[in-house]
Amino acid sequence: MQITKVTEEKRAKKSVYKVYIDEEFAFTLSNGELFRYHLKVGQEITEAQKEQIDEAILKKAKLYVMHLLKDMDRTKKALRDKLKEKGYREDIAVAALIYVEGFGYLNDKEYAKRFVHYRKDKKSRREIEALMYSKGFSKDDISEALEECYEDGGDSELLAIAEHLRRRRYFEQEDDKKSRERTLMYLQRKGFSYDKIKKAIESAR
Numbered sequence: 261m262q263i264t265k266v267t268e269e270k271r272a273k274k275s276v277y278k279v280y281i282d283e284e285f286a287f288t289l290s291n292g293e294l295f296r297y298h299l300k301v302g303q304e305i306t307e308a309q310k311e312q313i314d315e316a317i318l319k320k321a322k323l324y325v326m327h328l329l330k331d332m333d334r335t336k337k338a339l340r341d342k343l344k345e346k347g348y349r350e351d352i353a354v355a356a357l358i359y360v361e362g363f364g365y366l367n368d369k370e371y372a373k374r375f376v377h378y379r380k381d382k383k384s385r386r387e388i389e390a391l392m393y394s395k396g397f398s399k400d401d402i403s404e405a406l407e408e409c410y411e412d413g414g415d416s417e418l419l420a421i422a423e424h425l426r427r428r429r430y431f432e433q434e435d436d437k438k439s440r441e442r443t444l445m446y447l448q449r450k451g452f453s454y455d456k457i458k459k460a461i462e463s464a465r
Contacts, residue, residue: 261310262303263300263303263304264280265283266294277291277294279294288348325359328342334395335368337396339357340353368398372402372404373405375388375397376392376405376406377409381416381419385406385451386452389402392405
């Protein structure tokens with residue numbers, strides 16, 4: 261095997277280098293790592309050397325994922341995207357995710373339920389669902405979490421609407437029809453149905 265190309269890629273704080281073996285992308289290394297492994301274009305590299313570098317890179321990927329999860333919960337897709345941005349190969353990214361998942365640090369189903377639970381009294385079901393798709397949750401995990409967390413028949417949405425009405429001082433606008441209408445339009449844009457909004461207003465009177 262031969263190193264056929266090394267390209268520099270500028271990052272925010274420092275440059276990294278993409279190394280290609282036999283014209284195929286092999287790994288992304290820092291300047292220090294490139295020097296440590298004595299890699300340069302035209303150099304022959306053995307399978308054992310490549311495995312050694314892969315092992316070191318995988319260790320870095322695992323630590324990086326652990327660092328991201330320590331900061332906040334993330335979906336598998338979000339983590340995979342972060343690893344890709346950092347220049348990790350797909351197989352390295354998958355191996356790192358399997359590693360942290362094996363220790364129970366990564367569980368999309370449980371994260372999905374927590375995600376809904378902490379937002380259902382503040383946002384509409386439709387708004388939460390859209391947010392979950394943007395976070396990278398799977399369709400099945402979203403459906404399961406929403407079904408479980410909305411077993412109350414929609415009471416959570418009524419509480420969320422009531423909170424929005426309180427914040428926007430809806431009941432203090434008795435003589436301001438336009439302001440009240442703006443509040444209703446705002447709630448509908450947030451994803452609350454007209455029937456739920458009407459019910460919440462009637463319940464709060």
